[in-house]
Amino acid sequence: MTGVLTIDELTVDIGRPLVKGVSLDLHPGRIHGLAGESGSGKTLTSLAVLGLLPRQATTGGSVRLGDTELLRMGRRELNRIRGRRIAMVFQDPSSALHPQLTVGHQLTDHVRTHLGLNRSDARDHAVEMLERVAVPNAADALGRYPHQFSGGQRQRICIAIALACDPDVLLADEPTTALDVTVQAGILQLLRDLATERELAVLLVTHDLGVMSAIADDVAVMRDGRIVEAADRATIFAAPQHDYTRGLLAALPGSRLETGTHLEEDGA
Numbered sequence: 001m002t003g004v005l006t007i008d009e010l011t012v013d014i015g016r017p018l019v020k021g022v023s024l025d026l027h028p029g030r031i032h033g034l035a036g037e038s039g040s041g042k043t044l045t046s047l048a049v050l051g052l053l054p055r056q057a058t059t060g061g062s063v064r065l066g067d068t069e070l071l072r073m074g075r076r077e078l079n080r081i082r083g084r085r086i087a088m089v090f091q092d093p094s095s096a097l098h099p100q101l102t103v104g105h106q107l108t109d110h111v112r113t114h115l116g117l118n119r120s121d122a123r124d125h126a127v128e129m130l131e132r133v134a135v136p137n138a139a140d141a142l143g144r145y146p147h148q149f150s151g152g153q154r155q156r157i158c159i160a161i162a163l164a165c166d167p168d169v170l171l172a173d174e175p176t177t178a179l180d181v182t183v184q185a186g187i188l189q190l191l192r193d194l195a196t197e198r199e200l201a202v203l204l205v206t207h208d209l210g211v212m213s214a215i216a217d218d219v220a221v222m223r224d225g226r227i228v229e230a231a232d233r234a235t236i237f238a239a240p241q242h243d244y245t246r247g248l249l250a251a252l253p254g255s256r257l258e259t260g261t262h263l264e265e266d267g268a
């Protein structure tokens with residue numbers, strides 16, 4: 001079955017080949033993990049989907065959202081899709097939010113731009129989204145600035161902004177890496193729940209196989225610009241085929257290999 005987002009033989013070249021024929025299919029309600037060590041090409045792959053590669057990059061292959069080819073799309077058209085049908089959450093919630101604008105301003109601007117809501121409806125929608133991601137005192141939170149929240153809450157706010165326009169696809173690049181271990185599990189559980197309830201196709205980029213084992217349905221492992229192994233989570237973790245994947249798994253503390261079980265244990 002073809003996915004909502006289909007990456008087919010994607011290549012990215014910036015002076016040299018860096019992504020060398022990556023294919024991935026994202027499906028509604030499923031979290032697709034893209035793992036691999038630093039420098040393997042995970043981020044470039046997700047930036048290619050978003051049309052956010054550096055200007056000097058050249059690309060090949062195809063990235064399709066439904067029937068729409070994104071790779072050769074003009075900037076203006078892509079801007080409409082980005083944020084509306086494909087949303088993203090990055091590693092550092094502090095730099096993703098504007099420090100001098102209130103949370104309400106950032107959330108309502110976003111939905112007014114993309115959904116054309118009036119001020120009052122946009123505010124109601126913003127409160128609803130903050131409640132859904134479990135930011136305490138949602139109505140009051142609208143008037144506050146990003147620095148008045150903890151790192152975990154800031155990431156919840158970024159997720160609220162990302163999902164406010166009800167996108168089909170969410171790209172999450174190391175969404176918990178910058179956070180305290182104690183709040184990571186809560187954010188992962190939130191992403192898991194939102195993917196299921198909103199039928200969101202999620203591409204989760206991380207070097208952390210522990211994060212993968214907690215929430216990914218499917219896992220692809222990248223090395224040196226290529227996918228070296230791809231399967232559903234249980235298969236990858238039970239019977240890794242590739243030496244490289246076995247090496248990554250061996251580097252994990254034993255307890256983190258237990259698929260899914262540490263979400264609750266970590267609390268938050």
Ligand SMILES: Nc1ncnc2c1ncn2[C@@H]1O[C@H](COP(=O)(O)OP(=O)(O)OP(=O)(O)O)[C@@H](O)[C@H]1O
Nearest residue numbers: 014018036037038039040041042043044045054207
């Ligand atoms: N703008 C750029 N110009 C030249 N090379 C780049 C550029 N951006 C990334 N690279 C190179 O491309 C390769 C893949 O980078 P990428 O950021 O996609 O890796 P990654 O797997 O996401 O790693 P990390 O987990 O560290 O982010 C690396 O060798 C990196 O140095």
